[in-house]
Amino acid sequence: MRLQLSPELEAFREEMRTFFTTQVPQQIRDKVAGHGHVSKEEYVEAQRALNAAGLAVPHWPVEWGGRDWTPLQRHIWREEMQLANVPEPLAFNASMIGPVIAAFGNQEQKERFLAKTANLDIWWCQGFSEPDAGSDLASLRTTAVRDGDDWVVNGQKTWTTLGQHADWIFCLCRTDPTAEKKQRGISLLVFPMDTPGVTLRPIELIDGGFEVNEVFFEDVRVPAENLIGEENRGWDYAKFLLGNERVGIARIGSTKRMLAQAKEHAREITVDGRPLLEDPFMATRIAELENELVALELTALRVVANSADGKPHPASSVLKLRGSELQQAATELLVDIAGPLSVASFAEEGSDVPAWARVATPHYLNYRKVSIYGGSNEVQRTIIAGTILGL
């Protein structure tokens, strides 16, 4: 039992902090801090800055750009990145398809995709969910039928995040409709989004933003060499990928930033002549959230230390569950601090409402998503009750 970071880790943390706060363009970090719209170009610029310094995909195998860091180093890397408002490396690339290709792809696929994936030369999107396959992902119906040297894909995906920016999609398709268990007949295919037969329809979210899409496939021909891993083993790769997704989803650094902003803004708002931050009820609400976040951060450190074999610790469900709740609580706090200003979401020039108050409610509404995706919080409770408590 020891509180302090070792001198080496202390130095590592300092190195990360310095890099993130000096080498990633300030205007991009300001946008993240202000919950503004980060453009495709800005995501790409930020990820390339990280990749050039070997900081985009440290968790990958060393030969493909990984750093052989300890879980604690990765944790520090991620937290410092969030604290510095750096847009994280695109999850679809860095946490999802990259590690899957590195683990299960053939040599040719590794050479073809991995470097470009790390550098965001290829922008990937995740084609898993379908209208009738959400939490019960294994019931997906999009089919891929072998025809000569091609797979022919038909069906529909939905909730495809940033599909409008994507160059390629990794897609779960049913390749054996006769398999005894529905999990057994699924394969993982990758193909370009501009392949004939692929169409995209944007879905507007409640915050007025466009970040998800429906993607339709009509006789899309995918060369056989674009199958990742083995035929009908796609479910295993999906589980591997979703396990990676859950790690780091607690987003503690990012919530910490929001609480710091909340304090800053609560100083600027006056109630009966006194700063809102001095109102005992508001101060206590913030103090409680801060304490919950400390508890989560410490739990993340505990879990991280116990997952050295690369497998997610079952308690990582706690991180997802509580992490999403705290992110949501922080966005809600910001709306409440904005108070009446919080309705001015779409004010433009000519409005005196500060930018942070304009984005507060859309951000809060948008963040209802974090307890739904990445395995909904009900799914996490099922995992905790089943895997940990044996219920």
Next chain:
Amino acid sequence: MDFTFDSEQNDLREAVRGLLERAYSDSEVRRKVAATDPGFDEKTWSRLAEMGLLGLPFAEEHGGMGAGPIEVAIVAEEIGRVIAPEPFIEAVVLAGGLIAAVGTDEQKGELLAGVAEGTSVPAFAHAEIGTRWSTSASSVTATQAGESWTLSGVKEPVPNGARADVLVVSAVVDGGTGLFLVQGDAAGLTRTGYRTHDGTRAANVRFDGTPATLLGTGGDQTAAIERALAEARIAYSHEAIGAMDTALRTTAEYLKTRKQFGVTLNRFQALTFRAADMYVSLELARSTALWASMVQDAGGDVVSAADRARLQTSRAGRHIGKEAIQLHGGIGVTAEYSVGHYTSRLTAIDHLLGDGDFAAARLARTVADRETVDPLGAPYAV
């Protein structure tokens, strides 16, 4: 940063667990022990002494083991696991801790060996009716006549106050709050003990010109009291973690065996999801309590770390205590079944030295002073 126990600490846990599981093999034993004064088992107390646990945090030169806060945490958690009624935290960590922190070398030499051997069971008489969780005294006063002191006023409730052979008493002195030692058989001392809802004991302790000796060299001891209370709050957090852990495990087992509507209760997601939430509360509280002990060990800001641990374990204790009963149904509210006793003890722990609202209010007062909280940075890691 390292959350793992070393092998000696694991051995210690195993030894304490073995001893306490033998002593409290089921909740009926505890019920029996709690039914008669002094509300704990003197034999178990002696065994704890033989194992060296009652001198755990004291310096070796004073008959102790010279162990640190992590070892104290381990013992406290094991006590909580079976809710052993022995006053380890009250006598060793709090009253003993004050003697060790404030006492003169002579006093430490004289008193701590007795505590470590189990022959002396001190209590800290601090609470006064009409105040709560204060670091100072207000109604018990100390009067000096030459070299000697007398105390007057009432302390209540004093945990384990009737059984204690020596009392550490806080009292108003010129310029603040002083600490005094009062022998159990002192003239002008009246103690009325009673049973508390959790099966332990507390007392009304009345001083009427009662002779007392100064603990330490005098002056205002508010800071020492604040620190001792913080260390005891951290220890109580660990006792609470042990109790919550058992309450949750007992509940999960019950859900797997109790049948209604032709199936075991764990078939109802309405119940298993709530058990999952209990697990989340427990693990978050556990992390915070362990961290607070590490802060204490590292010499960081133990007072605010204790508030953080207290807040998290208070919220978790209430959540788990209440749900453990509810998920059991009617049997949960009976004295014949274990789980309600855990809830009762968690409720007592919550109120002895400050509850979650108390800790939250204290943390709120400094919320504007910091941009963010870094549990691995200042003021915690130094």
